[in-house]
Amino acid sequence: MKTTLFRSLLIALFLSLFSVSVALAHGEPIITVEPAVASPGEQITIIGADMEDGEVFKITLENASGTVELGEAAAIKEGEEAGFTAVFTLPGDLIEGFYLLRATTEEGETVAADLTIASSANQANDVLMEASAAQHTLDRSKPPFLIGSVIVLALLSAGLGLRLVLMRE
């Protein structure tokens, strides 16, 4: 029994390894874009990390209607890893919607981030703030009639439920 269990554990460990891909020497490159929601004509900052020193990335915006080229960014070594911080101005005629911001090397290695284009600067700026773990402060008060109705419904539901559970066969 113990042998079977041990073998099974080994098989499980072995199987789990198949789902993991090979890690690159410099790790998986990542890019983030700030702000994640922007308006046409606005400037965006793209930050790349975990890249190889000297790697040049072509930056494009893609969606269902096509691809817009924004420019290039080269990774520079900072400490142990290389990366870049590049600022681009979005075209003024970009259509509102979801875009894929893609950074592609000459070798074809790509990395992407989401970018949403909002129709106006106000709409885009509404969501610009610091990252925070705090809860959104909203008015969650409910009218007394609603509270009373929910309490009555909950009591009825609990009462009927208990009756059904405790009913004799």
Add this chain to the structure above:
Amino acid sequence: MKITTSPPQPAQPGKFSEWLIERTGWKGLTYPIPAHANKVWYLLGGISFVGFLILFATGIYMAQFYSPQPGDAHQSAVYLITGVPLGDLIRSIHFWTAQIVTITVVLHLLRILYTASFKRPREMNWYIGLGLLFVTLGAVYTGSVLKYDQEGLEALQHSKEAGELMGALGAFFTSEFSRSASLLTRLFTTHVSILPMAFAALIGAHIYLINQHGISPKATADATARKTKGEGESRFDIHLRSMIGYGLILLAAVMALALLLPAPIGQHGMPGAEVTKPWWMFVWLFPAEAALGARALIIVPAILGSLLLLVPVIDRSPYLNPLKRRWVLIVAGIILLILIIGGIVAGLPPIAEHLG
């Protein structure tokens, strides 16, 4: 030979129950089942099912007001709370039902494991049950992302990183998968259509197989796994009545919780930051993630999933009694303990960046 048939007798006027039985075939649900099937431990699956019905009803309402676009998602979730009639209440009922259903589903799995209800001829139903567990956790994960607050966005970022590490297998979880629909939009589709459809197919198969094999025998001293269809001192309609009863108690509990503790929502998410922790269902992954980075999000669930898949292969004796299967249960208990302790340890300290 002349065959004569008597015409169906009309129901007696005024006897509504007979009228209803004639039209619904309710009598077909009065087949015998063992009495122990009406105990709460054997009703956890049924209670989870009622919970899913509550989730579907509240989810359909919320979907009328939610916008699955990255630019609008959080604002539409806030609008659902502040501007939609009953929106805050319905969302909170949905949230609390999801929390409780996760608990009942896990307890159901542990009960099956403890009483060895996965043994021959019920192995197939164990695997279908694992599929339902996957659907449940998938729905919890996708649901936690949809509100698109800081916690939701970080959950999305974690799955993106894990998806990228998995190569072609994880392509669905990467932004590159589609250039016309965002990952958030696709996770919304997963939450409201793919997972519910998978749930419907799996729960149908689950109930069908329970009906074919009967409820597993009580795990007494010398009990062995066998088919019990047609045996028992109780009836299925009584089982169903208890299930609805517990379901109504669940509904009352989630309504009370929704009033007392409305479902939380954080600030609009900022990409690239790590300032929150995931829900308790996933927080046990934190210690492994701190050590292995996003790779842990693949390795740990793969190991746990593989072990659960191997349960019917490992524990093959016909005995149901826990004392005759103590090694399997001890190992399962240790793994469970590690997950619980890992969750508690990860839940207590302040958040720090941990993705590699």
